[in-house]
Amino acid sequence: MKYFMKLQKNYKVKRNDIHAYVYHIKKDNFYKIFQELKGEKNV
Amino acid sequence: MIFETERLQVRKAEANERDIDFYFTLWNSAEVMKYVGFPEGLGITEKEIKKIFSGYDESGYDRTLIVEEKKNENIIGECKLGSPNDKNISITDVKLLPEYWGNGFGKEIKKALCHYLFSNTSCKVVKADPNKLNIASQKMQEFCGGIKVDEIFHEAPKKL
Numbered sequence: 266m267k268y269f270m271k272l273q274k275n276y277k278v279k280r281n282d283i284h285a286y287v288y289h290i291k292k293d294n295f296y297k298i299f300q301e302l303k304g305e306k307n308v
Numbered sequence: 309m310i311f312e313t314e315r316l317q318v319r320k321a322e323a324n325e326r327d328i329d330f331y332f333t334l335w336n337s338a339e340v341m342k343y344v345g346f347p348e349g350l351g352i353t354e355k356e357i358k359k360i361f362s363g364y365d366e367s368g369y370d371r372t373l374i375v376e377e378k379k380n381e382n383i384i385g386e387c388k389l390g391s392p393n394d395k396n397i398s399i400t401d402v403k404l405l406p407e408y409w410g411n412g413f414g415k416e417i418k419k420a421l422c423h424y425l426f427s428n429t430s431c432k433v434v435k436a437d438p439n440k441l442n443i444a445s446q447k448m449q450e451f452c453g454g455i456k457v458d459e460i461f462h463e464a465p466k467k468l
Contacts, residue, residue, distance in 0.1 A: 278351035280464035281342065283439060286446060288454035289397075290434040292426045295453045302423050 310368045310389070312378065313420045316413065318387060321374050323361045330374070330383045331357050339406045343439040345464060375404070375417055384408040387417050389425060396432040398425045402448070414444060415451045422452050 296303045310318045321327045334340055335357070336349035364371045368389060375385040385404035392398045400421045402414050425431040434452075437460060438445035 278346060279348045281345050281347045282464050283345045283460075283462040284441075285437040285439050285460050285462075286456050287458035287460060288436050288438065288446070288449035289457045290422055290436075290449065290452050290454040292432050294455075295422050295426060295434075298453045299419065299423070302427075305423070305427060 310373055311420055311424050313416050315378055316384070316416060316420075317376050317378050318373050318417070318420070319376070320364075320368060321361060321372050321386075323358050327374060327383070328354050328357050328361075331372070331386070334386060334403060334405060337406065340403055343442045343445070345462065375402075375413070384413060385417070387421060389421060392425070392429050392431040396430050397435050398429065398431040398433070399435050400425070401436075402445075409444065414448045418448045418452050 310320065312318065321331070332352070332354055335352050338347060338349050341347075341349045360372075369391045370388070372386045372388060374383055375387055376383050383405075385402065385408065387403075388399070388401040390399035390401075400418065402417050402421070404413055422434050425434060434454075436445070436449050436454065438449060440459075
C-alpha cells in the first residue's frame, strides 16, 4: 500500500481515505501451519 | 523466473508491450485500486509505467513481479517481495486481475512469497496492511498464519 501512497504525489486522480488492518505473519507460526515447507530452501 | 508454485510462476516485469499492457489494465482498474485509495484507478499512462520499470535494478526484491499461470502463461497479477528492514520485517503485496479472483491464486502466491522470504532472507515477520473492506486480502493473511496487530488510517489529500 505504501508504494501506491507515494504515487498519490505524482498522479492527480481521485483519492479515498484508507482504513486498514496491519497483519504480521511470524516465521515460526507460518511453518507450524505449513510444516511440509520447513527446511526447503526455495518454493 | 523468481519462483513457482503448483499453478503459478513469478518473474520480473519487462518493458515490453505485453507486460506494460497488463500493468496499464491492473493499475487503472477501479475494482482493484479502490482498496489502496484510488477509486477510479491510478490514471497512469504506458509511458509512466515504462519509467517506473527503468528505475529497477537487477534484484527481484522491492519491485513489481509478474504472476503468470503455468499452464498457458496468462498474466493474472502482480506481487512484490520486500527486502527485510533492520527489524527483519518484510512487506509483500499481491494484486490480481478481477477475472482471476476466487480461485485461491492469492493464497497460493502469498504462501510462496512468505516461504521465499523466510527461507532466502533474514526476514522473521511478513507485514501487510489490507484495507478493512478487502475481506479476501484479510483471509489471505490469516491463511498464512497472519495475526491482526494494529489498525491504520490514511486520510486522502483534500485537494488534487
